[in-house]
Amino acid sequence: MASVTSPKATDFHLGLYGDLHRWRVFVAIAELGSLSRAALYLNSDQSLLSRQLNALERDCGARLFNRTGRGVDLSDFGAAMLPKVRPLLTEACRLDTEIRERAREPAGIVTLGTIPSIGGILIGELFSALRRQYPAVSLKVFEGSSGQVEEWLTDARVDIAILYRYGSALPEGEEPLATVDSYLISGPCDEVTRTAEVQFDSLNGLPFILPSVPNGLRAALDSVAKARHLTIAPVIEADSLPLQKLLVATDGLYTVLPLHAVWHEVSEQRLVAARIVDPPFQRTVSMALSRSKGPGRAVSAAASEIARIATRLAAQGMWRDRRVTSLAAPQTT
Numbered sequence: 001m002a003s004v005t006s007p008k009a010t011d012f013h014l015g016l017y018g019d020l021h022r023w024r025v026f027v028a029i030a031e032l033g034s035l036s037r038a039a040l041y042l043n044s045d046q047s048l049l050s051r052q053l054n055a056l057e058r059d060c061g062a063r064l065f066n067r068t069g070r071g072v073d074l075s076d077f078g079a080a081m082l083p084k085v086r087p088l089l090t091e092a093c094r095l096d097t098e099i100r101e102r103a104r105e106p107a108g109i110v111t112l113g114t115i116p117s118i119g120g121i122l123i124g125e126l127f128s129a130l131r132r133q134y135p136a137v138s139l140k141v142f143e144g145s146s147g148q149v150e151e152w153l154t155d156a157r158v159d160i161a162i163l164y165r166y167g168s169a170l171p172e173g174e175e176p177l178a179t180v181d182s183y184l185i186s187g188p189c190d191e192v193t194r195t196a197e198v199q200f201d202s203l204n205g206l207p208f209i210l211p212s213v214p215n216g217l218r219a220a221l222d223s224v225a226k227a228r229h230l231t232i233a234p235v236i237e238a239d240s241l242p243l244q245k246l247l248v249a250t251d252g253l254y255t256v257l258p259l260h261a262v263w264h265e266v267s268e269q270r271l272v273a274a275r276i277v278d279p280p281f282q283r284t285v286s287m288a289l290s291r292s293k294g295p296g297r298a299v300s301a302a303a304s305e306i307a308r309i310a311t312r313l314a315a316q317g318m319w320r321d322r323r324v325t326s327l328a329a330p331q332t333t
Contacts, residue, residue, distance in 0.1 A: 020092050022056045023085045025049055026064060030082055034071035106297040107136035113149040113158035114141065116241045117261035118285060121318065122162065122309060129305045137298045145239060146216050156290050159299045160306070165284040166220045174286040175303075177310035178319040180258040182217075182281035183273040187249050193274040200276055204230040209244050209253045212237040216283075217256060224279065245271065258283070260318040285310070285319065 028038040029049070039046040057064050064078035074082065110130075114122065123141055130137045142152060146163050153161040162177070170176060184203065186193040192202055203225070210218055210232075225232040235253065238244055244255045245262060249270055256276070265271040287306060289299065314321040 020089060022052050024089055025052050026056060026078075027082065027085060027089060029053065029065065029072060030074055030078065033073075104297070105136055106134045106301040108296065108298040109138050109140050110160065110298050110302040111140045111142070111158045112160045112162070112302070113152045114143055114162040115146055115149060115164060116143050117258060118162050119143050120241075121260055121263070121313065122306065125309045125312075126302065126305055129309070130302060133305070134298070134301050137301060139302075145211065147214060153288055153290060159290050160303055161288045161290075162306070163286050163288065164216055165286050166216050170284065170286050171288070173291065174288045175307065176284050177287050177307060178285040178314055178321070180260065180283055180285060180319040182256050182276050182283065183259055183262070184276055185245075185248055185255045185257050185262055186272050186274075187252060188269055188272055190272055192254070193272045196274060197277045198274040199278045200224060200281065201228060201230060201278075203232055203254075203256075203276070206232075206254045207252070208232060208234040209236045209238055209247050209255050210234040211239050215239075220281070220283075221256065224281070256281070258319065260313070263318060 025038065025042065028041055029035060032038045032041060035046050035049050035053070038044075039049050042049070053064070060077070060081075062077040063075045064081065065072040066075050112123075112126075119141065123139070127139055130139065142149075142158060144152070149158070149161045149163055152158045163174075165171075165174070184193055184198050192198060192206070203221075210221070213219070221232050224230075236247070238247075241257075241261065244257070245265060247253050248255050249265070257273075259266070259273055259275075262271050262273055266273050287303060289303060310319075311321060313319060
């Protein structure tokens with residue numbers, strides 16, 4: 001019994017279909033009714049189209065058109081071929097479009113530098129979105145303080161940087177993602193945070209755990225405290241966000257954080273957050289792209305997705321929408 005073998009790529013002989021452009025010429029002439037109109041439509045030369053048509057007819061061994069004084073009419077053979085050639089060209093056009101679109105799809109590694117309190121809520125959603133929409137894009141994430149992230153951005157170690165900014169103006173080229181209020185964070189059943197809001201002056205003399213200097217938050221807190229003759233001195237310095245939250249929950253300390261950094265702990269009543277007012281103590285979450293690298297397609301796709309996620313989180317109440325531009329944040333010195 002003879003064995004049946006599957007066809008291989010080398011078994012396909014294109015023959016007459018090896019040059020689809022000639023069949024495109026055939027369809028254009030058939031639809032427009034003359035060589036001259038087809039030449040104008042294809043932005044070609046009439047004599048060149050005539051030679052291509054003659055060559056195609058020689059290869060077919062039959063006339064595709066009957067020449068008349070008014071132009072050309074399809075021959076019986078040409079009329080039989082036209083409905084077969086049209087879907088062939090349509091499918092070839094679809095394939096050409098798909099190839100070009102896939103070649104333009106974002107691809108590659110996007111390196112993101114972020115502060116921990118933002119990374120915890122942003123990276124998971126960003127990864128899922130990129131995996132779903134741009135499967136050829138992968139993430140590489142660095143977490144550090146705002147100073148470290150800025151340094152990575154300056155040294156072009158990251159493509160995108162997510163930072164906190166204090167004050168009403170952002171550096172040139174940065175995009176505001178959100179405006180966030182600062183909250184006094186305590187353990188449960190604390191007297192100072194028993195109300196939804198606390199005056200800034202209530203921070204005077206509290207036992208804080210805060211990031212070590214230099215730090216944007218420390219500089220902003222110190223600036224306002226100095227102007228008001230208050231004392232905000234940490235009993236322990238720690239740059240680790242998990243450690244800050246742990247010691248606040250277990251050791252009666254306080255810290256200052258945005259609400260999104262303690263979102264889950266507050267919802268589970270492991271921590272309490274009271275918004276700082278008079279003055280409102282705000283900061284901006286901003287996004288900056290590496291200037292030395294320039295935004296490629298993958299970086300642009302990731303940056304656009306980050307902005308969309310920020311808007312979504314604002315709708316959930318984690319922070320204020322980035323379109324809020326009036327900040328009352330204290331100026332750093």
